[in-house]
Amino acid sequence: xxxxxxxxxxxxxxxxxxxxxxxxxxxxxxxxxxVEKKTGTLQIDGNTHTLIDFPGTYSLYxxxxxxxxxxxxxxxENADDYPEVVVVVVDQSNLERNLFLFSQIYDxxxxxxxxLNMTDLAQRNGLSVDTDKLKSFFPAAHIVSxxxxxxxxxxxxxxxxxxxxxxxxxxxxxxxxxxxxxxxxQEQEAATRYTFxxxxxxxxxxxxxxxxKAAVSSLDRLFVHPIFGYIIFxxxxxxxxxxxxxxxxxxxxxxxxxxxxxxxWLSLSMPNGVFSDLICxxxxxxxxxxxxxxxxxxxxxxxxxxxEETGYLSRVVFIMDRLMRPLGLNGKSIVPLMSSVACAxxxxxxxxxxxxxxxxxITILVAPxxxxxxxxxxxxxxxxxxxxxxxxxGIFNLQGLVxxxxxxxxxxxxxxxxxxxxxxxxxxxxxxxxxxxxxxxxPRWGNVGITVWEKVKVFIFDAGKVILAISILLWALATxxxxxxMKKNIALAKKExxxxxxxxxxxxxRVASAKMESSYIGHLGHFIEPVIxxxxxxxxxxxxxxxxxAAREVFVGSLSTIYSVNETDNVNKRLIDKMRDEKRANxxxxxxxxxGASLMVFYVFAMQCMATLAVVKRETNSxxxxxxxxxxxGALAYFGALITFNLLS
Amino acid sequence: MTAKxxxxxxxxxxxxxxxxxxxxxxxxxxxxxxxxxxxxxxxRAPLGDPIAIDVNGFILSLxxxxxxxxxxxxxxxxxx
Numbered sequence: 070x071x072x073x074x075x076x077x078x079x080x081x082x083x084x085x086x087x088x089x090x091x092x093x094x095x096x097x098x099x100x101x102x103x104v105e106k107k108t109g110t111l112q113i114d115g116n117t118h119t120l121i122d123f124p125g126t127y128s129l130y131x132x133x134x135x136x137x138x139x140x141x142x143x144x145x146e147n148a149d150d151y152p153e154v155v156v157v158v159v160d161q162s163n164l165e166r167n168l169f170l171f172s173q174i175y176d177x178x179x180x181x182x183x184x185l186n187m188t189d190l191a192q193r194n195g196l197s198v199d200t201d202k203l204k205s206f207f208p209a210a211h212i213v214s215x216x217x218x219x220x221x222x223x224x225x226x227x228x229x230x231x232x233x234x235x236x237x238x239x240x241x242x243x244x245x246x247x248x249x250x251x252x253x254x255q256e257q258e259a260a261t262r263y264t265f266x267x268x269x270x271x272x273x274x275x276x277x278x279x280x281x282k283a284a285v286s287s288l289d290r291l292f293v294h295p296i297f298g299y300i301i302f303x304x305x306x307x308x309x310x311x312x313x314x315x316x317x318x319x320x321x322x323x324x325x326x327x328x329x330x331x332x333x334w335l336s337l338s339m340p341n342g343v344f345s346d347l348i349c350x351x352x353x354x355x356x357x358x359x360x361x362x363x364x365x366x367x368x369x370x371x372x373x374x375x376x377e378e379t380g381y382l383s384r385v386v387f388i389m390d391r392l393m394r395p396l397g398l399n400g401k402s403i404v405p406l407m408s409s410v411a412c413a414x415x416x417x418x419x420x421x422x423x424x425x426x427x428x429x430x431i432t433i434l435v436a437p438x439x440x441x442x443x444x445x446x447x448x449x450x451x452x453x454x455x456x457x458x459x460x461x462x463g464i465f466n467l468q469g470l471v472x473x474x475x476x477x478x479x480x481x482x483x484x485x486x487x488x489x490x491x492x493x494x495x496x497x498x499x500x501x502x503x504x505x506x507x508x509x510x511x512p513r514w515g516n517v518g519i520t521v522w523e524k525v526k527v528f529i530f531d532a533g534k535v536i537l538a539i540s541i542l543l544w545a546l547a548t549x550x551x552x553x554x555m556k557k558n559i560a561l562a563k564k565e566x567x568x569x570x571x572x573x574x575x576x577x578x579r580v581a582s583a584k585m586e587s588s589y590i591g592h593l594g595h596f597i598e599p600v601i602x603x604x605x606x607x608x609x610x611x612x613x614x615x616x617x618x619a620a621r622e623v624f625v626g627s628l629s630t631i632y633s634v635n636e637t638d639n640v641n642k643r644l645i646d647k648m649r650d651e652k653r654a655n656x657x658x659x660x661x662x663x664x665g666a667s668l669m670v671f672y673v674f675a676m677q678c679m680a681t682l683a684v685v686k687r688e689t690n691s692x693x694x695x696x697x698x699x700x701x702x703g704a705l706a707y708f709g710a711l712i713t714f715n716l717l718s
Numbered sequence: 719m720t721a722k723x724x725x726x727x728x729x730x731x732x733x734x735x736x737x738x739x740x741x742x743x744x745x746x747x748x749x750x751x752x753x754x755x756x757x758x759x760x761x762r763a764p765l766g767d768p769i770a771i772d773v774n775g776f777i778l779s780l781x782x783x784x785x786x787x788x789x790x791x792x793x794x795x796x797x798x
Contacts, residue, residue, distance in 0.1 A: 127749060132745050162775065166774065252743075259747040293763060299764070387763050390767075391766075392765070394781075503745060505779075507776075
């Protein structure tokens, strides 16, 4: 039996979903659209039923793309997901508005179960619902009350579903919906429906505390305070990022070294050859490259879903909306942008909550301009290389100032690009906020855990495929090359090493360096040299730019290979020494202040992250937007670096 | 006294009389904002925009330009 789960946002719909399906859930998309579809299964009396979680909505008539799914599925009996039974979750403490959606669904004539959720909150507000009276208005509905947050009412709901499965009630004659574009009809329907619902509420809802006036809670007073509101938000952000930077590093290092050691061990125990190389140097590091992002994504969504569950996040949206609007953004853009300081991948994934198409696209497009944590290794290497360790005005460390400047540059670029996109992008409708500020609740850890697990799963299986494919491609390009010149160069490197009496490890590094130089990527590096020369780069940097398209931090690793730096030593220090000594053909230094600064600017702007591209492709459901993104960020990077180089040299 | 909802001071109550015809009128009606509904303005964001109102026990936030589409009747001062 196919069961649809519907309800307003903030009614505890996902708690009900988790309550009766547990972890037997799958995330997919509704056919033809990028709206997330959660499906769960439940077993009753040996029969398996499918529960489909629809996006939370206030009405069957959609106001965002997400909500359109509800109308299109429920108005079309031939739709794949057309249900046999409908479960509507309503918040008892807010009955009238919740019954609006319920009565629309009831009128469709489908067998309907009405779940009166949040019993505790209703009681606290002095409300009690007379279910018999309520049923007299909706005689065909099964009414069940639950408090899904604490797991209360599971049995009752399961029994109601079992009863329906035993003997599926006849379909009643539906009262037809208004056409989707006939607003006048829909407005009339809304007015009539609320008149009817007034009667329903009058007879079935009793208010114990009649004089209870709407009061502003003290938490709201604090959270939207013109000074404390922002201080609290800043403090929460600070704590969240402290956690992410302090704790995500540990599992990330474990994944990094674990995969490297595993690949090393495997390559020793497998017979030499192309196949072994493909697995040990292409596939395994590729998988490692996907998994290494998981700790950050998981931690970030852990915090975001706590903030969301408690109701705090909507207050942040409330106080930030006015500040973000001139930029073509939305109060809801703040979470994706802040997340992108850790990593743009969860940032882009977090834009789902923005209902307005234009505001969401702008947020997705500018999010990767925020300096993410993968840029840190690149920034620190380059700063140590070309920025002197001096203090300015006696207190400011110049290196620190430059690092701060790079972060600011990214932020300013993101905001400026947002303003430009606001003018360029044509919007389908005017953006609006109209947001419910839900009451404060303590988070449900089960829901938090499930959200984190889902986000991680989507990332690994959807974006992971693209990342893996590109890593294998990059590996192949860095390993293979025109065989004649490759052989010649390797032989030359071996001969030189012998003449210089180098140790075996040093010889291997020389060979690796020679191999990379004569590989296809090496040729590509030479090939693009004329293009990047005006930025102050040579072909060696060119190679690193290409390989670090996989992920920015690969830049450091590639340079280490090219300059044959032993990885077991203090890589950064030895690499910096080598880079300092690096000379051009005419004897001048390669890494001058101008070239170093130009590289920094390049990395602030360039879309050097295939994982983010894969996620943008997934979230926008087309290659158009990631390509636009790589285009404008590439142009910013190129011209930004060009200007920097020319100003400083 | 007729006014726009955006002009009502924090803490004051007002009754909706009509909503200007616009693309979001339907959505406002679906949220329960219909003629005759009494709402209370609860608080405003730091720059005065958006505002938060109480509709039947839930808090709804509206941008100022959205709230200005809602025409309301403010009860005279005598009622406290």
